[in-house]
Amino acid sequence: MSATTEMKTLDTMHHVAVPVSDVKGTVDWYTKNFDCNVKYQDETWSLVEFANISLAFVLPEQHPPHLALLRDPAAYGEPKTHRDGTRSVYLQDPSGNKVEILALG
Amino acid sequence: MSATTEMKTLDTMHHVAVPVSDVKGTVDWYTKNFDCNVKYQDETWSLVEFANISLAFVLPEQHPPHLALLRDPAAYGEPKTHRDGTRSVYLQDPSGNKVEILALG
Numbered sequence: 001m002s003a004t005t006e007m008k009t010l011d012t013m014h015h016v017a018v019p020v021s022d023v024k025g026t027v028d029w030y031t032k033n034f035d036c037n038v039k040y041q042d043e044t045w046s047l048v049e050f051a052n053i054s055l056a057f058v059l060p061e062q063h064p065p066h067l068a069l070l071r072d073p074a075a076y077g078e079p080k081t082h083r084d085g086t087r088s089v090y091l092q093d094p095s096g097n098k099v100e101i102l103a104l105g
Numbered sequence: 106m107s108a109t110t111e112m113k114t115l116d117t118m119h120h121v122a123v124p125v126s127d128v129k130g131t132v133d134w135y136t137k138n139f140d141c142n143v144k145y146q147d148e149t150w151s152l153v154e155f156a157n158i159s160l161a162f163v164l165p166e167q168h169p170p171h172l173a174l175l176r177d178p179a180a181y182g183e184p185k186t187h188r189d190g191t192r193s194v195y196l197q198d199p200s201g202n203k204v205e206i207l208a209l210g
Contacts, residue, residue, distance in 0.1 A: 008140055011156060012157050013157060018200075021200045028199075050116055052117050094125075
């Protein structure tokens with residue numbers, strides 16, 4: 001006999017891209033104040049890893065702020081393959097927030 | 106003999122509060138498209154749980170968008186105790202993003 005409680009497997013957020021005005025200054029502030037790892041950084045964006053999720057700090061003119069969720073992008077449209085081998089489709093929620101459906105390489 | 110590689114314990118993001126124009130319409134869209142659980146919802150905000158983090162969908166006039174990170178808020182200022190027993194302090198990063206330092210009840 002099995003319990004009837006439904007255990008739903010929830011989707012995972014891979015990263016949240018947050019708009020910033022100064023990538024280096026922002027990254028320096030987070031690494032000074034918190035325990036996190038800088039995985040990538042240039043003048044236009046940076047990827048900073050926390051225990052459960054990464055934050056992307058982005059110049060919004062160059063990299064639009066968004067939420068990125070791990071799912072098969074082909075189920076939502078025609079995926080774009082990025083230089084790092086990841087594939088994704090961008091959606092918009094009803095409030096205009098961009099949601100990236102992301103498959104890692 | 107132990108390896109010399111440093112294994113740093115990273116901080117955990119508890120939730121990200123995302124601005125929306127329509128709480129119900131936004132929550133309906135996420136629950137229709139993805140596997141997530143609605144933990145709380147009223148007309149001004151909602152808390153939606155994913156596998157690794159929760160998203161708060163907020164009317165920005167009533168609940169400012171922010172990132173919430175689990176740490177002892179007393180190390181950053183004078184914590185405010187909320188009705189649900191959680192305590193927090195709000196900081197601002199150099200780009201003006203609000204960061205809540207949150208201790209659960």
